[in-house]
Amino acid sequence: MSDHVDGPRQIGDPSADLTDLFAFISPADPNRTVLAANVFPSAGTQAMFSNAIDHAIVARRLTIAGTGEKTQFKPSDPELRFTFRFDVLERATQGKRPLQRGTCTVPGGQAIRFVVDDENGSTSADGTYRVFAGLRSDPFYLAWIVAEMKKFPNLLQHDNVLTFLIEFDTRRVLDPAKGSLFGVIAETIPIPKPGGFIGHDPPRIDWVGRPEQTNMRLNNNGMEGTDDVRDLWNQQTPFAISEELMPLFRKRMVDSLKNWDMRDGKEDWTPAALAANANMFLDDFMTIDVTKPTSDTSHLEIEKSTLAGRPYQTGGGRTVDSDVIDILLTWMVNHDREFLQGGSTGATKPGTTRFPYLAAPNAELQNIAFSVDLAAPPDRVWALIGGFGGQWHPLVASIKLTGTGVGQLRTIETIDGKQLIERLDAMDNARRSYRYTSIAGIPATDYTGVLDVKPKGSGSSVEWRVQYMPGGQPDIIVKTISSTLLKTGLDSLKPRFGVPQ
Amino acid sequence: MIAEPALATGPVQATDGVIAAINLRSTLAQSWNRFWQAPLRAGIAEGLIEQEQLNAQFLGDLDAYDRLEQLAGHLVRLDPESARTALIEAQVAASTHRFAFARDCLARATHRGCPALAAQRLAMSIDQACGVSLEVLLEQRWGHARETGRLEDWVPLGSLLVDLGEFDAAERAYCRALDAYRDVSPFAVAWVCFLLGVLWGERAPRPQHARAARWYAKAIEDLPGYVKARVHLAEIEAAEGRCSEARALLLPVLASADPEVSWRLCDVSMAQGRPAEAQALCEAARSGFERLLARHPLAFADHAAEFYAGSGNDARRAFELTAIDLANRPTLRAFEKAHAAAIQAGEALEAASILAAARQRWGSTPAFLQSPLAAAQPHPEPGHAD
Numbered sequence: 001m002s003d004h005v006d007g008p009r010q011i012g013d014p015s016a017d018l019t020d021l022f023a024f025i026s027p028a029d030p031n032r033t034v035l036a037a038n039v040f041p042s043a044g045t046q047a048m049f050s051n052a053i054d055h056a057i058v059a060r061r062l063t064i065a066g067t068g069e070k071t072q073f074k075p076s077d078p079e080l081r082f083t084f085r086f087d088v089l090e091r092a093t094q095g096k097r098p099l100q101r102g103t104c105t106v107p108g109g110q111a112i113r114f115v116v117d118d119e120n121g122s123t124s125a126d127g128t129y130r131v132f133a134g135l136r137s138d139p140f141y142l143a144w145i146v147a148e149m150k151k152f153p154n155l156l157q158h159d160n161v162l163t164f165l166i167e168f169d170t171r172r173v174l175d176p177a178k179g180s181l182f183g184v185i186a187e188t189i190p191i192p193k194p195g196g197f198i199g200h201d202p203p204r205i206d207w208v209g210r211p212e213q214t215n216m217r218l219n220n221n222g223m224e225g226t227d228d229v230r231d232l233w234n235q236q237t238p239f240a241i242s243e244e245l246m247p248l249f250r251k252r253m254v255d256s257l258k259n260w261d262m263r264d265g266k267e268d269w270t271p272a273a274l275a276a277n278a279n280m281f282l283d284d285f286m287t288i289d290v291t292k293p294t295s296d297t298s299h300l301e302i303e304k305s306t307l308a309g310r311p312y313q314t315g316g317g318r319t320v321d322s323d324v325i326d327i328l329l330t331w332m333v334n335h336d337r338e339f340l341q342g343g344s345t346g347a348t349k350p351g352t353t354r355f356p357y358l359a360a361p362n363a364e365l366q367n368i369a370f371s372v373d374l375a376a377p378p379d380r381v382w383a384l385i386g387g388f389g390g391q392w393h394p395l396v397a398s399i400k401l402t403g404t405g406v407g408q409l410r411t412i413e414t415i416d417g418k419q420l421i422e423r424l425d426a427m428d429n430a431r432r433s434y435r436y437t438s439i440a441g442i443p444a445t446d447y448t449g450v451l452d453v454k455p456k457g458s459g460s461s462v463e464w465r466v467q468y469m470p471g472g473q474p475d476i477i478v479k480t481i482s483s484t485l486l487k488t489g490l491d492s493l494k495p496r497f498g499v500p501q
Numbered sequence: 502m503i504a505e506p507a508l509a510t511g512p513v514q515a516t517d518g519v520i521a522a523i524n525l526r527s528t529l530a531q532s533w534n535r536f537w538q539a540p541l542r543a544g545i546a547e548g549l550i551e552q553e554q555l556n557a558q559f560l561g562d563l564d565a566y567d568r569l570e571q572l573a574g575h576l577v578r579l580d581p582e583s584a585r586t587a588l589i590e591a592q593v594a595a596s597t598h599r600f601a602f603a604r605d606c607l608a609r610a611t612h613r614g615c616p617a618l619a620a621q622r623l624a625m626s627i628d629q630a631c632g633v634s635l636e637v638l639l640e641q642r643w644g645h646a647r648e649t650g651r652l653e654d655w656v657p658l659g660s661l662l663v664d665l666g667e668f669d670a671a672e673r674a675y676c677r678a679l680d681a682y683r684d685v686s687p688f689a690v691a692w693v694c695f696l697l698g699v700l701w702g703e704r705a706p707r708p709q710h711a712r713a714a715r716w717y718a719k720a721i722e723d724l725p726g727y728v729k730a731r732v733h734l735a736e737i738e739a740a741e742g743r744c745s746e747a748r749a750l751l752l753p754v755l756a757s758a759d760p761e762v763s764w765r766l767c768d769v770s771m772a773q774g775r776p777a778e779a780q781a782l783c784e785a786a787r788s789g790f791e792r793l794l795a796r797h798p799l800a801f802a803d804h805a806a807e808f809y810a811g812s813g814n815d816a817r818r819a820f821e822l823t824a825i826d827l828a829n830r831p832t833l834r835a836f837e838k839a840h841a842a843a844i845q846a847g848e849a850l851e852a853a854s855i856l857a858a859a860r861q862r863w864g865s866t867p868a869f870l871q872s873p874l875a876a877a878q879p880h881p882e883p884g885h886a887d
Binding site for chain 1: 513514515516517519520521523524526527528529530531532533534535537538539542571574575578579683684685686
């Protein structure tokens, strides 16, 4: 997944784990460039930045040193480094997130202080720079079971990430008259203790250039029996991969791209084109031309055009809403013969056209689940509870069905006079399972439930679980209603069917 | 004995412990959402197990074990025949000390073709926890530690050396672990500091409380919410007569689900002349332990036994629990505890039988020579702990 959880070292502290890098021309002002990176996959709703890590975005001017099968992007000095460093937390006011401040140091050494989660960000005195850091909705979406190339709903739905972002005046900071093509990376580096490392910098934890360098290209899960080289890659110096290790990475990249090419059973890449593509990907930085427009479809256009031996047309880069996985899969699997659209066409929330461009964070999805083991075989239990209109629950006074099959509604009157309306979304009698959505009666949104019966030993196991986003009411109300409903219903099955001894 | 090393904990800063604890809880909630959305997706359940274990081990959220059993149960319902499910069942069972069941699951997982390295590492952990084949394990642990040089391999080596009574070597292994650490999570660092505290405060034949206290304090400095480190340090503070300091350590974590907090605070309250408060805390600890024992008897038998042998004031219950623990994992330490509990409960014959079994199993090991069992009499007078 992009760069989410891309090695054992990141799992130790997920707040060090870079997930994505973005580089685009501001949709609000074409004279300004935006560089942003995310850390902490599945950050939840409370996550804070580590105070022990330098979070950096680094840009270097590029020249095109070769095209076609000799494609090469050559970085030049000096690097332009934007470093975000975060403080420890300040005491929270009642019910709010603790306050965290940070500092962004820009090329030339100017330091800009900011407050985490402040959507207005902080602007330097002369207006050149504007910075933001805080919790946002994860704009990345992956809608494939990649190993099987099977479409799937977005696997990162409702996820949040921690974003650090800098927007700046393109002309003043990058001086595009000297060359407008840039390579960009983001990296996380532990902050050494005084005297901790003598004579060298501490090893970086993670870095990211183009999406999916580690999780899909270097660690291709379709290639069984290969070593995980992600940590080795993450410890390389961006823009200067070890010459000694380059043959290892090149072989892995070529093997991996061959594997991707054959995922649809067709060979779309010639060996020479594939080798050139592998070399291009090993120059791992996000390319952006800051004098040309970026769009949701311009990602990889600079690389593709250069490999084809023609001038590029767009600014490349990567926008917040760019469908990078489908763009990448299409390129690797069929060489852009036919667009591969995954099971979702967008992230949980789209980005915005205003600073800070990434959408506000998602609320936390709530889960409630109960199960009961019964002595009766699954078919007998399913015969009682498997009907969407079945009246077996002790808290239900009556059920009225409207319509038939998937989409039908059940209107439930509870014994204490409440009304619940639910819609059947899926019924699978073979697997003894149905799924429904609450339409009315529960003060929550996206409230879905699943009831199923599975065999267990000589008896069965019944599980009932619901998932929802908290609505306007305090969550405890929904939680209490749902828990009571589920638990009372399942407990009522014990005397009917007995429990295993 | 080697000189005490400085409290050095690696060359990089660790993330502030308050931030790390917030982040762990934050990511846990989201991980569960992802699990319910796609329970069979590789990596989600595995990550959740790691996170819930951190949550229980460091933040005292012992309900984590219930959730882990729910996770394993859900996978068994959905995918009962896979190697992955069997391996996860084994991991969850081992985390609640259901070692025999964990071995069964691990055998199933291996038979179904689970990754050999994962199976081997879990098998080693179970063997170590049960005191099985320790000499063979020692060789393997040394091999792993030398091969990878990682904290994750030096730490279990250190713990094994403690079990073998090689305390100085254990300390060196723990310090190698700290020195090898290059990451920023404070959990790993705090964990090693805590183990160093346990080594010198509880496991060494002649406890060095001041030395242990410094390591516990370092663990708390790295991770202020580290419940067990606070409990252990408070125990030392209280024993040294610094009851106010002990109270200050325990109060911030009283809301955790770990009954050991109430138990130790009960002792402090008693020492401070607050009998009513002590009584209430003792009851809270008792009900807390019994609640845990009802759900995870093997995981909490030894801790609950210590409570009943002390403030819980029920020597018979303590003996019952140590016997359960001993049957589950016949380590030298489990023998020591069961023997002491049998004597305290006036079960002289049982004590003699335990001693004989301990001698048979452990008598030829160097660790036994340092054990209180080495000097124990086969037929002590009833009612006197050795």
